[in-house]
Amino acid sequence: MSELSEGQWQALRQLQHIEVVTEGRVRLQDVGASARGELAVRVSVDCTGGARENALADLHDRESFDLLIPELFPFRKPDVGIPHRRFAGRPNVMWGRALCLYLAANEWHPSQGMHGLISRLVRWLGALADGSLAGPQVNWHPPLTNKRISPGHLIVRPDLPDDGADQWAAVEAVGGNRYEVRRWFPELPARPPRDLPAGRCFLAPMLVLPRPVGFDYPTELGELVSLLREQGVSGDRFRKAWVENDRSWWIGPPPGTDARPLNLIILGSPAPHRSASRATVAHLAVWEVQSGKELAWMEVFDQRPRIATRRDTERPVAWLRGKRVLLLGCGGLGAPVAEFCARAGATTVRLVDTGGVTPGILVRQPYSYAEIGWPKVVALGERLRTIAPEMTVEAAVTDAVTLAAADLTDADLIIDATASPSVAASLERTWSMAGASLPPLLSMGVGHRCDSGFVTLARPGASGAGADLLRRLGLAAAADDDLADVLDDFFPDPPRADVFQPEPGCSDPTYLGSAADLAIFAGGLLNEGLAALGAAERDDDPQTVTPRRFASVMRLPGEFETVPGRRRFLWLDDLVQHENGHGYQVRFTPESLAAMRIETLRMADERGPLCETGGVLLGQIDHGARVVWVTEADSLPPDSRAEAHQLTMNPRSVDGYVQARRRRTHGLVGYVGAWHTHPMEAAGPSKADGKAAKLLVSTGAPSLMVIAGGTVEVWRQWLRGRGRPDIFAELTLP
Structure with a gap:
């Protein structure tokens, strides 16, 4: 040999x-x-x-x-x-x-x-x-034939009923030798339903066999009838299905295609012995009856949910299946994310972007040279339709800052991939007015050299949205030396001067990065956000407190160093209060309220329960989002005097400390106002408080006045760590 x-x-x-x-x-x-x-x-x-x-x-x-x-x-x-x-x-x-x-x-x-x-x-x-032999849900390969092959391919998506009865398949001629089963009917329909593609469908009979198929499939119609008889399928049953199909639905091919109706016969075979199949009909085999009585086997792509196990079933993107997604921004992050949504099975993706395809963006965004000059949403929409033709794609050449709450509620998920401070501020303002009625909001972005990225998740009812959570992430980075690079990347202080111009007049000087970099971040950040969303929904127990605010940092290792790949954060909601002066929303961190209570207890121990106390409020004011963040509540500054029913303090005495906090947090924490108490009294300003407020803004900076008070019972409960006091807030603008 x-x-x-x-x-x-x-x-x-x-x-x-x-x-x-x-x-x-x-x-x-x-x-x-x-x-x-x-x-x-x-x-x-x-x-x-x-x-x-x-x-x-x-x-x-x-x-x-x-x-x-x-x-x-x-x-x-x-x-x-x-x-x-x-x-x-x-x-x-x-x-x-x-x-x-x-x-x-x-x-x-x-x-x-x-x-x-x-x-x-x-x-x-x-x-x-x-007796322990059992395959997967169905045989690893459906029964095939090595004889005559039809050039067509049949895609089957809708599940069959579990009764095991014969059916009629409404088959659409998609074009390019592709055919797709759109619906099953137990009886021969009298006329085509209006929701099926007009004039592009034809009917095909499906016979359900009583036993699994274990033979070579025939190549002639007579052989098929004989084999059906062996399975107990009568000739009358076959002829009835074959003769009644007059294929009267067909009108003409789709425009621009050479699609044509076919004479198809479909057989449904049950699962083999001890198979774990979830469907009564485990296999579908299809023949095209060609010239004379010859049969040609047609390849079947069986995508029925009970048969096909999606490869992404246990992955975070499985959350997107059947969901409506509003995507803001179709650039380096948004365009790949849109494709991920389509492949994951989203039913609707609405694309919002004002930009167009230019030569410079082809380096990092998934557009083609032939699409130069097109609006991004149009080019991306065409691509998504080729990936998931059954998905609804809506393209809007619209500035995301103009979207109102009504535009945002018609979705199951909002994804902000614009990297635009204006869009973030607009969303934050909308969230402050209608956050409980809005769907979850995922916001994502990458650093200026595309070696770090972030994603934030605000679930419905959360106290803040994307801008709020990015700021909260910056504060966490300021308190952790291991995240100093993240703070420098997303909150540079002073502002970054080494901007670049990738394409004069056509592209923003945002970041340096390749398509490979952005593919890593788009997939990784989306997975992080969806994993948090899915976990929160599974664990959402009314008896427990599940944080509704999440953020994750993702970093790529440097050339000669490694850094932690991911850091995740969860935060409880802030206490939200609307101030009386200009309609801003004031958000108190739990830590700031705790600091107020501790200082109030200290003063009560030293000078009695009716002695007023107070201090300086540190945080940030965003006039675009119309939000005042109260991050820290400091105790009384030096040169202050606390007495019953009167408090005098000089916030300028803590100027050095405030400036140090500003430097440490890259401007995320600074002076925003002052707080004081009215023990066991209404939380409202006195005449002296009004004069003090005017004094606080005499330097030209806005100032927030916060007064904590309440009835005797409310006050005592708060000092015991239960509930919260009544709070009055008023912002004075110069």
Whole structure:
């Protein structure tokens, strides 16, 4: 046998070695050559051991198998044949005589060679003998034919009913030899439903078989009728389905296509014995009846939810399936995210962007040279439709800052990928007025050199949205030296001067980055946000407090250093209060309220429960979002005097401390106003408070006056750590 390849000689030596080490339980019976040039080897396996009471087939004491070993072994796996049909219809058995032991080509490992194959074969026989053999949800491959092949392909998405009854399939001719089942009907419809593509559909009968198919499919109509009769399907049942189908739905092909109606016959086969299939009909086989009575097998892409397990089922993007997404920004992050939404099964994606496709953005954004001059939303929308034609894509060449609450509520998720401070501020203002009625908001962005990125999630009812959470992330970075680079990246102080101009007049000088960088961040940040959203929804127990504000930082390692890849943060909601002066929203962190209570308790211990106290408020005022963030509440500054019913303080005395906090937080924390108490009294300003407020803004800066008070019971409960006091807030602008 000198004509054998080196790999075939290797396989033969391995089989001889297996025969020795198994002491003949696996035995070489015959060696020859096949008609196609493979090494043909027959082996037999001892099946006498173990109980057979639950055997799934009639097993002999020794079972033989034919191995066809290719010339390129071990880089190509051998085929395994069975010289009889006693195992037909069992899991892994194709066409009654072929044994499929590997789920996919990548399961074959050249290093294991014949030892790996024989081990799988022996395990399969053992499971067949003890009755434990079961395939996946269906056979690894549906029954096929190696005879006449139709050039068409049939995609099946809608599930079949579980009653196992015959159906009529409404098939759309999509074009390019592609056909798709749009709906199943238990009876022949009198007329096409209006929601199906007009004039582009035809009907095809589907017969459900009572037993799994374990035979070679026929190539002539007469053979098919005979085989159906063997399955108990009467000729009348077949002829009724075949004759009644007059294909009257067809009017003409879709514009620009050569699509045509076909004479199709569909067979539904149940799952093999002990299969874990979730569907009554596990396999669909389709033939096209061609000229005369010849049959051509059509390839079926079975995408029914009960049959096909989506590869992203257990991944964060599974949350998007069936959801409506409003995407703001179709640039380096937004465009890939839009594609991820389409592939994940979103039902609607609404694209909002004012930009167009220019040559400079092709470096990092997934647009093409042919699309230069197009609006981004139009070009991206066309791409999404080619990926998920069943998804609704809406394209709006609109500035996101003009969107009102009504525009935002018609979605299940809002994604802000604009990297625009104006859009963030606009969303923040809208959130402050209608946050409880808005869907979750994901905001994401990357740093100026595209080596770090962030994503924030505000769930419905959260005290703040994207701008709020990015600021909160900056404060966390300011308090953690390990995140100093994140603070410098997103809150540079002083503002970054090394801007660049990628394309004069056509692109913003935002960041340096490649398409590869942005693909990493778009996928990683989206996964982070959706994972947090999915986890929060699963754990949302009314009896527990689940934080509604989330942020994650994602960093890429430097050239010669490594940094933590991800840091995640969860924050409880701030206390939200509307101030009386100008309609701004005031947000008190839990820490600032706790500091007020501690200082009030200290003063009560020193000077009695009716002594007023107060201090300086540190935070930030955003006039665009119309939000005052109260991050810290400091105690009384030096040169202050606290007495019952009167408090005098000089906030300028803490100017040094305030400036230090500004430097440490890159401007996220500064002086915003002052607070004081009215113990056991109404939380309202006195005449003296009004004069003090005017004094505080005499320097030209806006100032917030906060007064904490309340009834005797409210006050005492707050000092005991229960509830909160009544709060009066008023912003005075110069």
